[in-house]
Amino acid sequence: MQISSNFDSGNIQVLAANDPSDIQLAINKDNGSEFYQWFHFKLHNNERVEHNIRIVNAGQSAYVEGWHDYQAVASYDREHWFRVPTEFDGQELKITFMPEFDSVYFAYFQPYSYERHQDLLHQAQLDIDCELQVLGQTLDGRDMSLLKIGEEGADKKAVWITARQHPGETMAEWFVEGFIDRLLDEDDGVARALLNKAVFYIVPNMNPDGSVRGHLRTNAxxxxxxxxxxxxxxxxxxxxxxxxxxxxxxxxDMHLDIHGDEALPYNFVAGCEGCPSYDERHKALEDKFKQVLLAITPEFQDEKGYDKDEPGQANLTVGSNWVGETFKCLAYTIEMPFKDNALLPDYSVGWSGERSSLFGRDVLTAVYHVVDDLR
Structure with missing residues (x-):
């Protein structure tokens, strides 16, 4: 039996792997940080017997509440991911699995690889409406890449999309993939109408170093x-x-920052209610965006989410708050679950990369309905 994580976004420490009935693992902390929760490893074993995998330090991870009612994901081909029986006893995360093939991958959520990230960028640039820009380099020397979609103009709205500030929140880049795919579809009326009114600046991965290193929340x-x-x-x-x-x-004129939440099994947004300049116009934009999204997809809801900041008490070190206050614009953090959407559960795959991508496509419709009101 062999367990390894020496690959893109891999993260695991092997403590004991001699007996399939008692495999003991631990998650490594983000470099230079106390954060840890993301895991991604490969198990190779020719024995078709039940494997009992224990992640022994789960009870001290960054978001312990994230393990409750959580099911890990697995894949034989790294393309199709499914949920596997998982329990949390308050200290250890226990995965029970009967392999059907010799090698299987496990992860905290469906990974979005750095190679797929490069494919997304370079396939998008082939579109006549898209330009791939490099803003600079990260601490590990990777490109900070931006896709500019649409033609700039004095009357054009500037819509910014940033994703995956927290690298373990891979659903964020899956979301962006769906968003871009629809925006570049020349047969899609919503996309065509939007590109007549706006130019999009999209950063699919804000944290490529942390993504490759297998971090949950931080950069290199x-x-x-x-x-x-x-x-x-x-x-x-x-x-x-x-x-x-x-x-x-x-x-x-508008900013959406895409994230994932470890604990809450819902899709929701967090707005700028606590920003010092927040006013009735800002509130009306937020409300319209949410109402449209509620109308077009049952994957979204607005009853469960984060507590709203008191007036003037927003943390302006947070991306959407800083943008909303600095540019006096509609700025939302969009959160998706690591677990499942409890209002529309899928017991086989839970919330997934594919569902994140479809949600991204739906959000484009909400952008279309507010674009004329942005300024």
Missing amino acids: IGVNLNREWQSPSMEQSPEVFLVTEKMKQTGV
Whole structure:
């Protein structure tokens, strides 16, 4: 039996793997940080017997509530992922699995590889409406890539989409893949109408270093990028620094920052209610966006989510708050579940990359319905 994580976004420490009935593992912390929750490893074993996998340090992870009612994902071909029986006893996460083939991958959520990220960028650039830009480099020397879709113009709205500030939240890049796929569909009326009115600036992966390293929440040196927006630096958070500098050049009329939540089994949004400049116009934009999304997809709801900030008490180091306040624009954090959408459960795959992608396509319709009101 062999267990390995020496691959893109791999993360696991093997403590004991001599007996399939008692495999003991631990999740490694993000480099330079106390955060850990993301795991991704491969198990190779020719024996067709029940495997009992124990992640022994789950009870001390970043979001312990994320393990309750959680099911890990597995794949034989790295393309089709399914949920596997998983239990949490308060300390250990226990996965029970009977392999059908010699080799199987396990992960916290369906991975989105760096190679797929590159494919997304370079396939998109082939479209006549799309331009691939490199804003600069990360601390590990990877490109900070941006897709500009549409032609700029004085009357065009600037719509920004950022995703995967927290690298373990891979559903965010799956969401963006669906969003881009629809936006570049020349037969889609919503997409064509939007590109007549807006130009899109899309950063599919805000944290490529953390993604490749197998981090949950931080960049190469353990910095949580979604607490850097008020004062980013090239030394600590070049990813945010480069994006905010570009935003200052283009202006921002709308910003969606795409994330995943470990604990809550719902799709929801978090707005700018606590920003000092928040007013009735801002509230009307937020309400319209949510009402449209509620009307077009049962995957979205607005009853469960984060507590709203008190007036003037927003944390302006958070991306959507900083953008909303700086540019006085509609800015939302969109959250998706690691577990499942409890209102529309799928017991085989739970919430998945495919469902995230479809949700991204739906969100384009909501953007269409508010674009004329952005300014």
